[in-house]
Each structure stands twice: as structure tokens, then as C-alpha cells.
Amino acid sequence: MDGKALRAEQGASGSAGAAPADKTAADKTAAIEVKELTKIFGGGEDRVTALDAVSVTIRQNEFFTLLGPSGCGKTTLLRLIAGFEQPSAGGLTLLGEAIGHRPPHKRPVNTVFQSYALFPHMTVAGNIAFGLEMQGVPRGEIDGRVKEMLQLVQLAGMERRRPAQLSGGQQQRVALARALANRPKVLLLDEPLSALDFKLRKEMQIELKRLQSQTGITFIFVTHDQGEALTMSDRIAVMSAGKILQVGGPTEIYEHPTSHFVADFIGETNFLEGEILAAEGAGLARVKLSSGQERLAGLPPDIAAKGKVSLAVRPERIDFAATPEAAALTAEVEEVVYFGTDTVYHLQVDGSGRFTIRQQNRLGAGAATHRAGESVGIAIPDGALQVLRD
């Protein structure tokens, strides 16, 4: 891969993930604008800053995911948008209207709760109709809308059932239908798939994607499952300790993580040290590795293009060097692990710790190219490396 192709790729994903900096406040396509939003729980000794001056713009009709470990503030941000919590500071607008201090029943957003929170004393139809009744929609229209929703989530004929008579997946669909029936401007989903088993979760992921494109409603999806985030989202905001670390499309987040946390949290990563020699433009920089070899690496937009830096590279982007000259680093194979689809090699790199290389088993089992104890060279192509901010 040459430098030009790399730049083109980087440019494309860069614009898809558009840095929030070049978006103006009067963005017409913004569904939700979060500005310097802060939420502090408790006081005195027990003071916890759940959300620390977070700013992000969520566009209309997009599937936006808040991704992070538990306690990172993603659910707090969702609850602030829903109105269950009041912000300690900062602004929150929905389609240009400030809603930060409006009670939840006056916001045109609906939530799919982690626990589903279906009303146990009402039927499926009663649950779905609830929001419409509260808004004073005429009875005839409600009935039509309930039918339509049941068809949308493939539960036609279940009207008279009670939530307790449904399976977990069906309850999930009712919760979705109940929220979507109101045609909200924004649908908030708080880890809705976490209670489902693996197979059902995969099904619902596809289902959610379909519902989002069919209804054109902006989805804000909270999850701690990076796989879920990568497969479903248009854009992802990775959060940690009350801050948003990076916002971008799945490929950008995965291929070009800008911080140590993002690189580490999403997928597997090898970390190494290097030195930036010069910025090459289009988000690339020439870096020098500990071995003295030079490579092109992705460069976060807001970082000084000089000095010593941390670098990250994905295990599947690197390979064993065919010749000693092609090796960016030298290492010793410690362990070979067979995973069915792939084989993973754990290496000890001279002078910079552990590394992994992941190879697809195109030739079937027994195709492991190297054995434990062998000395090898690691080939790192241009562009596979990513400069990290920290």
C-alpha cells in the first residue's frame, strides 16, 4: 500500500467521522447537541463527577453509540438526554431547542430501558398504547398505531398477552414498540441487549439496525460491548471516566484510535514506543521505531507532530517479515494459540515487551508458520501504525 492510497483512505474515514471542532453551533442536521455538559452526584466526600464537561453533536437519522466500560458516564449522559437527571452545568439542545431542564414527559424522546420496564399490569397492547394515550391521541388512531408497531417488531397477534407471558426477546420487542409508537425525534437505548443470550442478541442487533433505517429515527445506543458498537453504529463516542475520548465511525475508531484507552478498549492492540520525525499531511506522520526503522503512521489531528510518542498497531495488520531487511522489529515467539478461524502468535519483542500477531487460517489447521522459541522479524506496513495522544 503506498502513501497516496493511505491518505485517501484516511481522508475518507476522517470526513465520515468529522471532528466535532469543524461543526458550528447552528448545525441544521444536529438532533442533539451536548455542550460542556457536567453531572455531579452527591456532595462533600461522596461527590462523584459522572460527566465532566462533555460536548458532542449527534446528527439526525444516525445510529449513534455511546461506548465505554461501566461507570464511564454513558448511562448518565443518556439519562440527562431523557430527562431523568438534571445537568449540574452545561447545555443540552434537541433540534435547536434547549431541553436541559425540561421534565422527561415534555421531551419528544423515548427510552428503551435495560430492564425493559414494561408495565406488568397492562397487556402488550396496553403498554404500546400508553405513551399515545398520555399524549391524547384519539382512540382509533392509537389502535391503528399499536397494530402497526406490533407488525414492525414482528409480534402481531400478541396484543392480549401480559409481559410476564413473553420471552426475554419478545419483551425486548415490546419495549421497542412502546418507545417507537410515539414516533420520537430521538430514541434512547440503554444497553437493551445485555439481558439477551448470544444468539438472540445477534438477531436483535440486525433487527435494531433495520428498525433504525426503516423509521429514520435518531438512535442513541448505550453499550459496553465493543463488538455491538462496531457492527451497528454509524458513529461511536468512546467514553471513559466521564469524558468522551473519541468520536468517529466504526472504522475510524478501530483503525485510528487517538488515545491509549480507545486503542486498548476496542479490539486487541500492540503498543510500542516511537518518535515522530515529521508530519506528512492528510493525518499521517513519519515515525521512527526503537529498531531505527521508519514507517508512516496515522496522526490524530490535534497533536504536536514531534517528539517521542506511543504507537498502537492491530495484531491482524502485521505479519512475519519475509527477510531480515523487511523486519520493523525483531522478536521471539513465546506461544502459538489456535482459535479456529485464526492463529495468534504471542511474541516477546526485543526491548519493547509483548506483541501479538493474528493470522487467518486460510490453509486450515496445522498451517502455523512459526513455532514457540523461534526468532522472527515483524513486518509492519506503512499506515498500520497509529500515533496515540497519550
Add this chain to the structure above:
Amino acid sequence: MTADALSNPKAGLAPEEAIDEISAEKRRVRRCWQLLSPALITIGVFGCLPLVIALIYSFLEPATYGGVVWNFSTDAYVQLLFDRDIFDDSLIFNPAYLEIFSRSFLLALFTMAVSLLIGFPTAYYMATRPPSQRDLWVFLITIPFWTNLLIRTFSMQLIIRDEGLINVLLMDWGLIEKPLELIYTDFAVALGLLYSYLPFMVLPIYAALERVDFRLVEAGFDLYANRFKVLKRIIVPLAMPGIIAGCILVLIPALGAYITPVLLGGGKELMIGNLIAQQFGSSRNWPLGSAAAMVLLAMVLLALVIYVKVTGRRGGPAHG
């Protein structure tokens, strides 16, 4: 193994094993009855038998100095509504007992309604405290039970009588010239009943509300319901088993209250309980007392039947 043996696992056993199995089962059943017998005997002798005696007595004739004469008669029930003319035996409608029944019923209903009005918000407040504080609240609610009902009712008398706390204070402040007539009124009886039975309303409602998943309340707000609608459509229906249980627990003892009307009603404002006691005591008309007790029992059973109907239709209290 034949198909028959498959469908009946015991058929596969040797005959003596099957017999062992059967006798083991019999022994188990016998053991159950043995263990149950103390409870059954207690309930039978001290619970059911007195009721049967009262039922039988209500259909007999009164003896002159208390007790009964063993002659079948429905006079006791007739007496509840009619007076028999001494001269020509004709029946004259007399609403005196009917008034006592209806006063009892109204007072009990009033007590139930007011204790619901006070009890629900109290229970709601308790159920919405942090879990660590809730036990304290339950403890506080149950404190009145530590003292005898008689003592508590006497204290109430001290507060509301003419020279009681309320009247003395109001007169000291010059708000009233002469004492308010509080004691020995229906109001005093209702107040006493309310004070005695309020915990029976609070505790079951609290138990029901404590089990309510308050995330459902959030879901309600999320679906455009305001506070009132959330209360009406979500919280109250989910707490309904507790509300109904509380209403019954207040209504039934209030209906048959004895001490409260005596001490606070001054014997002027009789309730069913007093009527029954009077018939067995000074009036020496056991059949009439038994008949009044049976009518009270019928009223209570009616209330319970309504409860079962209401909760049964709603698919059981557990599911609201």
C-alpha cells in the same frame, strides 16, 4: 420393558417393592396429618366450634337469666328489625338495631376511607426512602402496638375530653369560649378507630409499594405521563393488592370494634360490638346477641367475597 411399563414407572418394580412404595406414601400422609393436628385442633375447638355454637344459639329462645332454651326459633333475627307487640303479637318495624348496624358500617367505611387517604401517602413516603431508613419507619409505625388498645383509647379520651388537651389549649388561646363537644360523639369514635387501625392500612400498602419497581415510574414519565397520571395509571394499580388488603384489615376490625365506641362514644353511640356485648351481658338475650354476631359475620364475609372477586379478576395480587 413394555410400553405399559414405560408409561407407569411403578409397573416395572417387583411386587413387594411396589407395596413398600405405597405404604411409604401412606406413612408420609399420616405423618403430615400428625404434624398438622395441633393446629387443626386449635382452630377447630377455639375457632370453628364457638362460631357453630353462636350459630345454633341464634336460632334458639332466650332463657330468663341468660343462657338459652332449646326451642327452635327465628325470633332473634326478627327482633333485629321488628318489635313484637306485647298484646297481639303483631310485628312493628323498629329501626333501632338497623341504625346500630348502619352506624357501624358507616363509621367503619369512614375509618377505612380516611385511613386510606392518610395511609397511602405515608406508605408511599416510607417506600421511597433509602432502604436503610425504611426499617426505622416500619418500626415507628408499629410502636403503637406495644401498648394495650385500652390504654391508647384512654389516652385519646384525655386528649379530646372537655378538660382535655385540645379544649384547654384552645380556651387558653382564647379561640373558643366553652369546650368543643368532641368526646362522646360519632366523631370521637371515628377518630379513635382511625388511630387504632391506621397501621393496618399503612403496612400492607407499604409492603406492596416497596415491591414496585420504580423504574416503571421513570418509564411512565418517559412515555409522556405527568405525575398524576403516573400515580393513577402505574403506582396505584401496582399497589392495589396492598390497598385492598389494607382496606379489609381496617374495615373488619372497625366494624366489630368494642372498646373504642364504649370509651369514646360514651355508650351513647353504640356499634355492633357493643350491641352484642350488651345482649350477652345486661340484656341477657343470648340468641339476639348471637344473631347480631352472625349478621356481622355475614357482612365481613361479603366484604371478603368482593375482595376475592376484585383481585381474582385482576389476575391475582402478585401480578396486580
